[in-house]
Amino acid sequence: MSVVRRASQVGGLRARIATTIITGALVGGAVVATAPAASAAFQDCLFETSCLWTGENYTGTRGHFSNSVVLSTTNNKINSVYNNGRSLRASYYDNANHTGASITLNNPTRGGQCRDPKLSNGIDANPTPFHNRISSATFISG
């Protein structure tokens, strides 16, 4: 009887250890999952593309284009933008198919305004708020 009980206690101890390990793994996984958002930055935008984020300060869902784009799931949800297109300026339009009101960012080679971390405040890329309005975007020459 005592042998059986001892085996049972050992089994219980193993179960507790296993539970502890699993809990630790979940905590570790959560930390890893939140790390990218904490380190989000416009520098994450690939060279020769323009990036658009749903959140301010280059956070949230990020999309990019290397020629032009008509937004679908992020339509009217963009709150920060960056043009890393080097030699081309980029324009972002209120309407689909590149029409309507727009804002334009310069390119890194030319310098000047190449990004806007907060489209809602009417400074940086545009004199009036342009948050949650972008529906399409394209690179433009000149």
Ligand SMILES: [Ca+2]
């Ligand atoms: Ca729009």
Ligand SMILES: [Ca+2]
């Ligand atoms: Ca702004």
